[in-house]
Amino acid sequence: MLTFTPSAVDTEPAATLLGEYFSSRELGFTGGTYRVFTPDPAMFTPPAGVFVVAEEDGSPVGCGGVRRITDDADGAVRFEVKHLWLRPSTRGNGYGRAMLTALEEQAVVLGATRLVLDTNASLEAAGGLYRSSGYVDVPAYNDNPNATNWYAKEVTADPAP
Secondary structure, three states: OEEEEEOOOOOOOHHHHHHHHHHHHHHHOOOOOOOOOOOOHHHHOOOOEEEEEEEEOOEEEEEEEEEEOOOOOOOOOEEEEEEEEEOHHHOOOOHHHHHHHHHHHHHHHOOOOEEEEEEOOOOHHHHHHHHHOOOEEOOOOOOOOOOOEEEEEEOOOOOOO
């Protein structure tokens, strides 16, 4: 069973998972040199954001976070999805979608009304996941040198039953 546990980015197992994520990105990066941006723990601590570790039967298998960034001019409360990553052995099981859904839910709890994210075109499966989850292409909202594609999605809290 897959579970999601909030974790500080600079504690275990989150730090190890982030290291694996950055190594995998560096090894597979095309079009230049991948630049590592170590996450600031404060940006992933409520209410600014949250970072979660995905575990399968108690074993860490992935990670990801959401953090609040500058709100949009139209008043949308904007959070950014960051570092969504799963160990290769778990891919193809729907865990990426489950992780994305968990991160979206966390962002809504923290007040998000719009989610944004960036990715690289070489990560075709990630782009497919984002588009099939309702994210649409938007102009670049940051100057991330690793990114080639930017996406956004409107989110709302589900009304109480």
